[in-house]
Amino acid sequence: MKHTLKKVGALLLGLTLAAFTLVGCGSNGDKTVYRTVDEIKDKGTINIGVFSDKSPFGYVDENGQYQGYDVYFGNRIGADLGVKINYVSTEAANRIEYLQTGKVDIILANFTVTEKRAEEVDFTLPYMNVALGVVSPDSRVITSLDEIGPDDQVIVISGTTAETYLEETHPEIKLQKYDAYAEAKTAFENGNGCAWANDNTEVIAFAIENPGFTVGIPSLGSADTIAAAVTKGNATLLDWLNNEIVELGKENFFHADSEATLLDTYGKDYEDTLVVEGGVVAAK
Amino acid sequence: MRLLGGLWVAVRISLISVAISIVLGLVAGVLMTSKNKIIKAIFRVYLEIVRIMPQMVLLFIVYFGTTRVFGLNLEPEISAIIVFSFWGVAEMGDLVRGALISIPKIQYESAAALGLTSNQTYRFIILPQTIRRLIPLSINLITRMIKTTSLVMMIGIVEVLKVAQQIIEANRRVSPNAAFGVFAVVFILYFLICWPISKLAAYLEKKWAA
Amino acid sequence: MDFNVIISYLPRYRDALLLTLRVGWQGVFLALAVGILCAVVIDLKIPVLRRIVGFYIELFRNTPLLVQLFFLYFALPKIGLLISPVVCGTLGLGLLGGAYMAETFRSGLENIPPIQKESAESLGMTRMQVFAYVVLPQAVRSSVPGMMANVIFLLKETSVFSTISLMDLMFTAKDLIGMYAKTIECLTMLVVFYLVMLLPVSILGSILERRLRFAEFGD
Numbered sequence: 001m002k003h004t005l006k007k008v009g010a011l012l013l014g015l016t017l018a019a020f021t022l023v024g025c026g027s028n029g030d031k032t033v034y035r036t037v038d039e040i041k042d043k044g045t046i047n048i049g050v051f052s053d054k055s056p057f058g059y060v061d062e063n064g065q066y067q068g069y070d071v072y073f074g075n076r077i078g079a080d081l082g083v084k085i086n087y088v089s090t091e092a093a094n095r096i097e098y099l100q101t102g103k104v105d106i107i108l109a110n111f112t113v114t115e116k117r118a119e120e121v122d123f124t125l126p127y128m129n130v131a132l133g134v135v136s137p138d139s140r141v142i143t144s145l146d147e148i149g150p151d152d153q154v155i156v157i158s159g160t161t162a163e164t165y166l167e168e169t170h171p172e173i174k175l176q177k178y179d180a181y182a183e184a185k186t187a188f189e190n191g192n193g194c195a196w197a198n199d200n201t202e203v204i205a206f207a208i209e210n211p212g213f214t215v216g217i218p219s220l221g222s223a224d225t226i227a228a229a230v231t232k233g234n235a236t237l238l239d240w241l242n243n244e245i246v247e248l249g250k251e252n253f254f255h256a257d258s259e260a261t262l263l264d265t266y267g268k269d270y271e272d273t274l275v276v277e278g279g280v281v282a283a284k
Numbered sequence: 285m286r287l288l289g290g291l292w293v294a295v296r297i298s299l300i301s302v303a304i305s306i307v308l309g310l311v312a313g314v315l316m317t318s319k320n321k322i323i324k325a326i327f328r329v330y331l332e333i334v335r336i337m338p339q340m341v342l343l344f345i346v347y348f349g350t351t352r353v354f355g356l357n358l359e360p361e362i363s364a365i366i367v368f369s370f371w372g373v374a375e376m377g378d379l380v381r382g383a384l385i386s387i388p389k390i391q392y393e394s395a396a397a398l399g400l401t402s403n404q405t406y407r408f409i410i411l412p413q414t415i416r417r418l419i420p421l422s423i424n425l426i427t428r429m430i431k432t433t434s435l436v437m438m439i440g441i442v443e444v445l446k447v448a449q450q451i452i453e454a455n456r457r458v459s460p461n462a463a464f465g466v467f468a469v470v471f472i473l474y475f476l477i478c479w480p481i482s483k484l485a486a487y488l489e490k491k492w493a494a
Numbered sequence: 495m496d497f498n499v500i501i502s503y504l505p506r507y508r509d510a511l512l513l514t515l516r517v518g519w520q521g522v523f524l525a526l527a528v529g530i531l532c533a534v535v536i537d538l539k540i541p542v543l544r545r546i547v548g549f550y551i552e553l554f555r556n557t558p559l560l561v562q563l564f565f566l567y568f569a570l571p572k573i574g575l576l577i578s579p580v581v582c583g584t585l586g587l588g589l590l591g592g593a594y595m596a597e598t599f600r601s602g603l604e605n606i607p608p609i610q611k612e613s614a615e616s617l618g619m620t621r622m623q624v625f626a627y628v629v630l631p632q633a634v635r636s637s638v639p640g641m642m643a644n645v646i647f648l649l650k651e652t653s654v655f656s657t658i659s660l661m662d663l664m665f666t667a668k669d670l671i672g673m674y675a676k677t678i679e680c681l682t683m684l685v686v687f688y689l690v691m692l693l694p695v696s697i698l699g700s701i702l703e704r705r706l707r708f709a710e711f712g713d
Contacts, residue, residue, distance in 0.1 A: 033351060033357065052446070052453075053449055055456070059450070059454065060454060061454055062451075062455070064286055064450075088440055089440055089446065090440065091440075093668055094672065096671075096675045097671060097675065097677060098440075100677075101348055102351065103440075120675045158669045158672050158673075159673060163669075164673055177659050177669060178659050179438070179657060179668070180657075183568070183657055183659075186463050186568045187659065190571035190572070190576060191571065192571075192576070210456070210460065332693075335646060335692075335696060336646070336650070336688060336693060337650075337688055338652075340664055341653060341664065341681075341684055341688060344664075344681060345681055345685070348677055348681070349677070352677055352678055431556075431557065431558040432558065434558040434560040435560065435654065445561065445564065461572045463568050464570075464573060466569075467564050467565045468565065470565075471557055471565050474556065474558060474561055475552075475557050478556035478557065479556045
């Protein structure tokens with residue numbers, strides 16, 4: 001018995017040490033993981049992280065092609081840089097991680113600008129407006145967060161602003177978290193939660209596309225913007241993108257983008273409230 | 285069908301990993317039979333890590349952790365192959381060790397008596413027998429790897445499940461109930477791939493057991 | 495590494511550990527029940543039922559848990575069967591594990607030499623008695639190592655629960671990384687918590703295996 005114990009002890013110690021060396025000793029993150037504009041041009045390919053299941057902003061169509069508002073912008077970035085584009089499918093919770101580890105050069109995945117995130121990544125000028133919204137089934141439309149009872153569960157997607165907002169301001173509301181948009185939407189459709197909280201653009205689109213659901217709370221929390229993001233410190237790419245966004249504003253690019261990708265879903269009414277042109281947010 | 289393309293990604297990753305696992309696993313297995321205490325301890329810890337840590341955790345550590353710690357930037361597919369091989373080598377190594385130990389001592393002694401060097405003994409006597417015992421087991425490992433590849437969608441590889449989700453997403457407006465059919469197809473696809481392989485393994489095991 | 499961060503995350507990980515353990519063990523017990531039942535059905539060669547059980551075992555052994563969960567959780571509601579995440583997780587683990595346990599247990603049953611059954615019967619025992627006093631105890635003993643391996647395997651498989659929105663250890667880590675981007679701390683804690691959960695099981699497994707081996711006669 002004593003012998004076994006000794007072995008067990010040694011094993012425990014060894015495993016813990018191994019665990020720490022595996023992940024632990026990594027505080028020296030000084031190495032640059034990002035690529036400058038010149039390096040991207042040299043390689044001839046740019047990696048852009050987008051959603052693959054968030055229609056109409058970033059999704060994959062029947063033919064396996066990436067489409068949507070974010071992707072339309074991405075395609076233009078590729079064309080203007082003169083490089084091929086490699087779209088990487090991301091989940092909401094991975095977006096910061098992808099940038100910080102240099103897995104992608106740019107995130108164009110409906111990324112809402114927040115102070116917390118700005119500590120981890122660098123945001124460009126905005127290209128879209130956003131706030132939070134809550135959609136619920138017609139049978140029980142939720143028009144205020146107070147209506148959510150102690151037994152109700154609200155669906156959110158891990159790593160989104162809706163999750164952070166609800167956790168911080170309404171810790172009493174029970175959240176049901178999902179990795180991916182596709183999973184959250186299917187679960188919501190199936191009736192797994194009483195409501196779904198997300199970017200209002202997304203919930204509005206969902207209610208329009210799926211009869212039987214109504215956006216009871218169209219705007220929640222502060223009015224935010226959506227921007228592209230690059231790895232913290234990647235100044236050349238950041239400057240290039242900011243310049244690009246301002247330049248594109250002159251040709252009303254994002255209105256064209258919106259007409260090409262969002263019109264089907266939202267109709268003309270939403271265009272001016274959604275689109276941010278040339279990086280300048282219009283005064284409300 | 286795009287689903288098949290996704291399935292190919294899954295199968296490719298597992299085949300490459302199995303190939304690596306078999307080669308390195310043989311080496312690891314031989315090392316595991318060593319009498320050296322340090323080597324033994326190292327392998328013990330290695331085996332225990334593989335046994336305890338979910339592959340998903342390892343995937344995350346390799347995919348995101350390595351970039352943080354070493355500044356290495358790994359493609360998702362490479363990380364998947366590394367994790368699967370890491371796991372496969374341990375399993376194969378343990379199987380090889382088991383097979384080696386099960387070979388009666390007398391065979392080593394007879395070989396030595398015939399004047400074979402220890403290298404020759406391994407090459408001509410021990411390894412051929414071991415390999416025959418291992419083939420069914422490593423075929424089994426292939427099916428387990430194919431099944432585990434369903435996890436790689438979590439590190440951004442577009443494989444069967446992810447394609448399935450994308451198809452459901454693209455058709456949400458037209459056919460909101462697509463989820464049932466598509467997931468059922470995925471379920472059957474996996475079964476159709478893995479079932480014949482595991483049958484083959486079971487058949488070989490029985491045939492060669494004698 | 496920032497230890498304040500680690501301390502502030504501890505409660506979340508503790509909750510996740512408890513949830514993982516709760517669903518995990520429920521799943522394991524369900525798996526044991528299903529497994530033993532199926533193995534007995536096959537061993538006693540009950541007609542039709544045996545075919546169904548055989549098909550179930552092959553089906554669940556040859557598909558990934560993740561795909562099974564997707565099917566149970568996202569596809570079944572489309573035909574009117576809505577189940578909660580916890581039930582779905584337990585059921586998924588139980589069905590997957592049941593198939594594995596059945597295989598392990600069946601080979602345990604097969605290993606018992608027919609002569610033992612014959613001798614027992616010639617001593618005047620009924621078929622039920624033979625099964626209960628002669629076959630079962632030996633079969634359980636010889637399948638313990640395989641079953642312990644299955645238990646570890648099942649508890650590890652809980653790491654895919656994030657897709658059905660169960661806050662298990664893996665999802666907690668991913669979620670925290672997504673919100674606060676403290677990757678290294680989150681991953682380290684994840685590894686430590688899995689060690690805390692599974693190392694005892696693994697050690698218990700080896701001890702049991704050794705005990706049982708010594709308890710056998712002859713060999």
